[in-house]
Amino acid sequence: MINDIIKIAKEAGEIVRDGFNKNLKVEFKSNESDLVTDIDKASEKHITDFIKKKYPSHGILAEEGGNIKNGSEYVWVIDPLDGTVNFAHGLPIFSVSIGLQKNGKTIAGVVYDIGMDVLYFAEKGSGAFADDERIKVSENSNLRYSILVTGFPYNIRENPYNALEKFIAFTKASRGLRRLGSAAIDFCYVAKGVFDGFWEVYLNPWDICAGKLIVEEAGGKVTDFESKEINIHSKQILASNGKIHNNMVEILKRN
Ligand code: IPD
Ligand code: CA
Ligand code: CA
Secondary structure (H helix, E strand, O other): OHHHHHHHHHHHHHHHHHHOOOOOOEEEOOOOOOEEEHHHHHHHHHHHHHHHHHOOOOEEEEOOOOOEOOOOOEEEEEEEEEOHHHHHHOOOOOEEEEEEEEOOEEEEEEEEEOOOOEEEEEEOOOOEEEOOEEEOOOOOOOHHHOEEEEOOOOOOOOOOOOHHHHHHHHHHHOOEEEOOOOHHHHHHHHHOOOOOEEEEEOOOHHHHHHHHHHHHHOOOEEEOOOOOOOOOOOOEEEEEOOOOHHHHHHHHHHO
16 A cells, blocks of 8 residues: 555645645635645545545545545545645645554555655555665764754644743754744654654644654654653654653653
């Protein structure tokens, strides 16, 4: 199935690339920061049409609502465009993210970084790849030499969750902090050893599913802020190379 996931993620990515810097139909979802465009919807339709045709018995959990809950042991978890705000503003950092779960466990994950034209994928137990190359998390064990990444939830006004305090604390503790605007790409850059750690609150299952497996298969660790095991419904995500994980947990606890 991994070949099918890769193929459909690339095709959806082409739809997104074709829509970049064109006239978009933009709507607000929960507020004026939370956007959806006609391209998010077209990408999702392309992916879900494929699944319905080729795997009609499978379930679907997709951001823009193309869901099928049919009790199947297989569920596809789909973000048809991760980084919509970047996309809508002309910033070329966005992706398509597709995870496949069997009986609630992720068995495959694909993130297509559209701007860089790099396809990240992992199958449970088989390592993580960027195109044809095997990827690994960084070896760095010193938070002071680390580059970290985070993001902010759309409901930050109602649920600040100390996100800005954490941002300040990690800025002081690390070499530097980035905020890319696509959680799926944040995970992949941890998997590739570009970033040493990534944390965020209030992500959704479609932001987490593929990226979590890619980090784990690259030798990294993904937990909540107390280092506890999580599933894709967790509202806290801490992904790292494993070596700075405890140091990051300490800072998350204190802030
Ligand atoms: C968002 C991005 C962003 C993260 C937000 C997500 P979307 O997804 O992943 O990096 O900070 O929390 O909701 O809305 O562009 O699919
Ligand atoms: Ca997303
Ligand atoms: Ca999205």
